[in-house]
Amino acid sequence: MTETDGEAIADLPPSAKLVYKVLEYDGPLTQKGIVEESMLSARTVRYALERLDEVGVIEEDVYFADARQNLYEITDSGAEQADAAVSD
Secondary structure, three states: OOOOHHHHHHOOOHHHHHHHHHHHHHOOEEHHHHHHHHOOOHHHHHHHHHHHHHHOOEEEEEOOOOOOOEEEEEOHHHHHHHHHHHHO
16 A cells, blocks of 8 residues: 555545444444444445455454354554544
8 A cells, every 4th residue: 555544544435434433432343233323324334344444444353143244343553544644
């Protein structure tokens, strides 16, 4: 990636930034949980998660309560990128 850390998050669409904030405040969530908390459509949340994954600020794990779902959370580098975006 040639962009600086702060630019990577700053260039995301508003829906991806909202999903990032939901994960930041509410911790690891499934896609369904993100849809409920953000009040975005499932399709919009899927797109936002794809964009956040491309930038490398979230990670996807297996949700052990229901293996059909994934659990999304912010990576350590994702938190650092957000701090860099805010401080600029």
